[in-house]
Amino acid sequence: MNATSAPGTIESRDFVLIxxxxxxxxxxxxxxxxxxxxxxxxxxxxxxxxxxxxxxTLMRILVGLLMPESGSATVLDEPALRMSDAxxxxxxxxxxxxxxxxxxxxxxxxxxxxxFYPRWDSEYMWNSLMRWNxxxxxxxxxxxxxxxxxxxxxxxxxxxxxxxxxxEPASALDPVARRDFLREIALRAGEAxxxxxxxxxxxxxxxxxxxxxxxLHEGKLLLDTAMDDLKETxxxxxxxxxxxxxxxxxxxxxxxxxRRPDGGMSIVLTRKDLTPWPAAATASGxxxxxxxxxxxxxxxxxxxxxxxxxR
Amino acid sequence: xxxxxxxIQPSSAEPIYRQIAQQLRRLxxxxxxxxxxxxxxxxxxxxxxxxxxxxxxxAYGQLESEGLLERRRGKGMVVAALRxxxxxxxxxxxxxQPQLDELARQARELGLPAESVLDRLRVLLETxx
Amino acid sequence: MTRWVRFAGATxxxxxxxxxxxLLMVTAWSAAAEIYAVTIQIPRHSEFAAxxxxxxxxxxxxxxxxxxxxxxxxxxxxxxxxxxxxxxVGLSGIFGxxxxxxxxxxxxxxxxxRDVFLIAMGSVAGSAGALLWRLRRRARSAPAARITTVGLVxxxxxxxxxxxxxxxxxxxPPFAPASWKRRGIELASLCAAVAGAPILVLIxxxxxxxxxxxxxxxxxxxxxxxxxxxxxxxxxxxxxxAIFNPERGALSELAxxxGLGGGKQQLRRLxxxxxxxxxxxxxxxxxGALLLVKLQHLPHGDYVKLALEFLxxxxxxxxxxxxxxxxxxxxxxxxxxxxxxxxxxxxxxLVWSDLWDAPDSVTLHRxxxxxxxxVLAALIVFIGFAIHALRKLLQRPHPFVEVSx
Numbered sequence: 001m002n003a004t005s006a007p008g009t010i011e012s013r014d015f016v017l018i019x020x021x022x023x024x025x026x027x028x029x030x031x032x033x034x035x036x037x038x039x040x041x042x043x044x045x046x047x048x049x050x051x052x053x054x055x056x057t058l059m060r061i062l063v064g065l066l067m068p069e070s071g072s073a074t075v076l077d078e079p080a081l082r083m084s085d086a087x088x089x090x091x092x093x094x095x096x097x098x099x100x101x102x103x104x105x106x107x108x109x110x111x112x113x114x115x116f117y118p119r120w121d122s123e124y125m126w127n128s129l130m131r132w133n134x135x136x137x138x139x140x141x142x143x144x145x146x147x148x149x150x151x152x153x154x155x156x157x158x159x160x161x162x163x164x165x166x167x168e169p170a171s172a173l174d175p176v177a178r179r180d181f182l183r184e185i186a187l188r189a190g191e192a193x194x195x196x197x198x199x200x201x202x203x204x205x206x207x208x209x210x211x212x213x214x215x216l217h218e219g220k221l222l223l224d225t226a227m228d229d230l231k232e233t234x235x236x237x238x239x240x241x242x243x244x245x246x247x248x249x250x251x252x253x254x255x256x257x258x259r260r261p262d263g264g265m266s267i268v269l270t271r272k273d274l275t276p277w278p279a280a281a282t283a284s285g286x287x288x289x290x291x292x293x294x295x296x297x298x299x300x301x302x303x304x305x306x307x308x309x310x311r
Numbered sequence: 312x313x314x315x316x317x318x319i320q321p322s323s324a325e326p327i328y329r330q331i332a333q334q335l336r337r338l339x340x341x342x343x344x345x346x347x348x349x350x351x352x353x354x355x356x357x358x359x360x361x362x363x364x365x366x367x368x369x370a371y372g373q374l375e376s377e378g379l380l381e382r383r384r385g386k387g388m389v390v391a392a393l394r395x396x397x398x399x400x401x402x403x404x405x406x407x408q409p410q411l412d413e414l415a416r417q418a419r420e421l422g423l424p425a426e427s428v429l430d431r432l433r434v435l436l437e438t439x440x
Numbered sequence: 441m442t443r444w445v446r447f448a449g450a451t452x453x454x455x456x457x458x459x460x461x462x463l464l465m466v467t468a469w470s471a472a473a474e475i476y477a478v479t480i481q482i483p484r485h486s487e488f489a490a491x492x493x494x495x496x497x498x499x500x501x502x503x504x505x506x507x508x509x510x511x512x513x514x515x516x517x518x519x520x521x522x523x524x525x526x527x528x529v530g531l532s533g534i535f536g537x538x539x540x541x542x543x544x545x546x547x548x549x550x551x552x553x554r555d556v557f558l559i560a561m562g563s564v565a566g567s568a569g570a571l572l573w574r575l576r577r578r579a580r581s582a583p584a585a586r587i588t589t590v591g592l593v594x595x596x597x598x599x600x601x602x603x604x605x606x607x608x609x610x611x612x613p614p615f616a617p618a619s620w621k622r623r624g625i626e627l628a629s630l631c632a633a634v635a636g637a638p639i640l641v642l643i644x645x646x647x648x649x650x651x652x653x654x655x656x657x658x659x660x661x662x663x664x665x666x667x668x669x670x671x672x673x674x675x676x677x678x679x680x681x682a683i684f685n686p687e688r689g690a691l692s693e694l695a696x697x698x699g700l701g702g703g704k705q706q707l708r709r710l711x712x713x714x715x716x717x718x719x720x721x722x723x724x725x726x727x728g729a730l731l732l733v734k735l736q737h738l739p740h741g742d743y744v745k746l747a748l749e750f751l752x753x754x755x756x757x758x759x760x761x762x763x764x765x766x767x768x769x770x771x772x773x774x775x776x777x778x779x780x781x782x783x784x785x786x787x788x789x790l791v792w793s794d795l796w797d798a799p800d801s802v803t804l805h806r807x808x809x810x811x812x813x814x815v816l817a818a819l820i821v822f823i824g825f826a827i828h829a830l831r832k833l834l835q836r837p838h839p840f841v842e843v844s845x
Contacts, residue, residue, distance in 0.1 A: 042365075044363060060692075060842070063692070063695075063696065064695065064696075064837070064838070064841070065692055065695055065696075065840070065841060065842055066841065066842055067836075067837070067841055081837035081838070081841070082837050082838070083696075085698040085699055085700075085701070086698070088696055088697070088698035088699075089698040091696065093692065093696055095692050100692060100693030100694065101610065101612070101693055103612050103613065112609055113693075113697070116606070116697055116698050116699045117698065179361050180361075182361040183357075183358055183361040186357055186358075186361055186362055186363045186364065187354065187357060187358060187364065189363060189364075189365075190353070190354075190357060190363055190364025190365055190368075191354070191364065203322070204321050204322050207321035207322055207327070208321045208327075208360075208361055208362045208363070209361065209362060209363045210363070211363055211365060211366075227326070228326040228327075228328060228366075228369075231324055231325065231326045232326055232329075286420070287420055288416060288420075289324075290324035290325070291324055292322050292323060292324040293322075294322065295324075
């Protein structure tokens with residue numbers, strides 16, 4: 001799933017979404033800088049990024065709602081800006097604040113939308129409405145943000161898509177609804193082979209259900225790996241100030257490093273590379289810590305002046 | 312066995328599939344899961360804990376390849392019979408590899424000589440038996 | 441007792457708005473009554489004062505009844521004790537303030553039976569309007585409020601709905617298919633807007649000077665039609681603008697709904713629906729206006745002027761609409777609306793002024809030529825702008841793409 005694989009090796013049949021070299025500017029500010037990645041069938045890709053990192057912009061470009069400056073996005077083997085009706089029936093998108101068709105009631109909106117999708121599951125729709133206690137004859141504009149988001153999720157899940165693109169889908173949900181939603185997504189991905197791309201800043205959600213994870217930081221894609229690999233191979237090496245002197249060159253497998261306030265250095269690296277490390281790295285006083293996703297993300301994105309080495 | 316009995320911590324640094332595999336190994340080794348016992352289906356575990364079913368099947372698959380579980384038609388995964396679980400000492404030692412790595416690393420960090428660590432380890436192993 | 445005091449105190453101290461509004465209403469009403477008392481002395485002109493007073497009275501009674509009804513509803517929600525007594529007091533207060541007191545005042549000013557009757561009718565109209573408005577608001581949040589999509593959901597599964605109806609529903613009211621009742625209400629309000637002012641003028645025909653009467657009638661008709669055009673052309677277009685406003689998420693739904701066709705098809709359908717419904721309304725108004733002109737046996741020149749007026753409206757408003765859709769960095773929809781309406785006004789004045797009917801003279805010729813030249817130049821600019829914006833729109837892969845500045 002690594003984005004650096006050559007284009008010739010990408011079998012478009014196996015990938016439901018491919019984006020290459022996306023650049024986007026807003027008011028002269030670079031919002032997306034050479035973003036490329038792809039999603040295989042059945043994968044659940046979590047897009048992690050801080051607020052304002054460009055997640056929403058990227059997703060709008062992937063869905064064809066925004067035109068990138070350069071680069072292309074291919075969704076279900078069709079260009080994102082010119083999707084055919086058939087592709088649209090297999091795609092489901094939920095924006096961050098769903099607001100469309102707000103003048104209709106819940107029931108009317110779902111029935112109206114449902115009439116366009118050949119695989120619409122109205123039983124699932126009614127069950128979900130009952131389970132989440134949403135009155136079907138309530139106007140959409142009058143629902144609370146959590147209920148509105150739930151209705152949008154029902155709308156997209158009842159259409160049984162092959163590719164789900166969700167922009168912060170759980171942001172307005174309470175913990176019970178969030179767990180429910182994650183369960184639904186996970187089961188669909190695992191059993192029906194639905195591919196999912198969702199952006200979030202709730203890291204624990206990602207850790208539960210994502211099979212792959214991407215970091216988007218200031219418009220650049222910093223990391224794009226399988227979740228299990230990430231946890232198994234990334235460690236944090238902390239060295240004291242004295243040892244840091246001997247580590248001016250990047251270590252094999254290093255991803256990022258930053259200076260700590262006490263003068264020491266904190267280095268994030270992968271353990272796959274088997275070349276031996278310099279002595280300073282294994283001297284006493286150097287500690288290794290396994291990292292979970294949150295630690296890794298904070299380590300890479302939180303420190304100003306972090307030097308990072310994209311693979 | 313119920314899927315509730317598994318404890319899953321998504322925020323730990325250990326991948327979920329390894330957590331599941333470790334816990335199952337311990338349950339089998341301690342005898343809590345007797346040979347022939349049914350394991351909850353992948354869907355059950357994934358649904359109960361809201362995790363990706365692929366993770367669960369990866370854990371199950373790993374244990375199946377180690378000979379601890381076997382697949383029965385129509386019943387899903389069951390704990391393998393004792394006979395099938397006879398593993399060479401090497402393979403069993405392989406299971407301890409992560410813990411041994413960790414122990415070695417921490418010992419190095421603390422600057423402890425190998426002999427004192429090994430002595431303490433020997434005492435612990437012999438007391439258990 | 442303290443509960444009442446506290447409640448009253450909270451109501452008064454909560455926002456000064458109700459108190460201020462009440463004061464304004466009372467003073468305005470008193471001023472109008474004063475003017476009425478004075479003009480009633482002048483023969484043949486008292487009807488206008490009565491009209492002004494009635495108009496103000498309708499507004500005041502509407503506001504009063506609306507707020508009091510709301511207050512009573514809140515009190516009911518609060519489940520205060522002695523609710524029935526409060527209800528009785530409230531209703532009698534409304535009756536007194538809105539019906540009895542104004543009629544008594546007018547009677548005391550020697551207004552005559554007709555004026556008292558007019559005031560009473562004004563009260564009825566105001567109260568009815570206020571109560572209907574309240575009921576409509578409550579009906580909106582009640583479960584019974586639905587917009588029917590019967591006929592849109594296909595009876596056979598696997599059969600997709602027709603794209604035209606889909607676009608109409610997706611655009612929302614007033615484009616969405618609606619029940620006959622709703623359409624009837626819309627038509628009725630349109631007729632009321634057109635015919636309201638002229639009918640009033642016709643009622644008071646006797647009190648107007650014979651020479652001023654045609655002018656006033658035409659002015660009333662003009663305003664009536666302007667209001668109707670605002671309702672059936674400008675308001676739907678403003679709804680369209682609201683959908684295309686990129687701040688809201690309405691576009692994403694439309695963009696990703698399957699079955700609406702490819703990019704060019706979507707654009708064509710969208711424009712046909714968006715302009716078709718208001719355009720039909722405009723044509724209806726045009727026929728009505730032409731009929732009126734024929735009925736009143738006005739000179740032929742007026743036919744031309746009327747047609748020109750109705751042609752100018754789309755010519756002016758459409759480029760602004762298209763420009764706004766093509767480049768949403770322009771100011772907010774409300775200011776665009778104001779711009780549209782104001783420019784229609786300017787051109788209307790030019791069309792209907794006496795400039796074209798006055799006897800010829802050299803300066804008048806030159807003035808007319810100058811005006812025609814300016815208008816043509818402005819129109820060319822508008823049309824050019826519209827074509828430019830349209831071309832930009834056609835370049836888009838599909839019409840719902842958001843274009844950033």
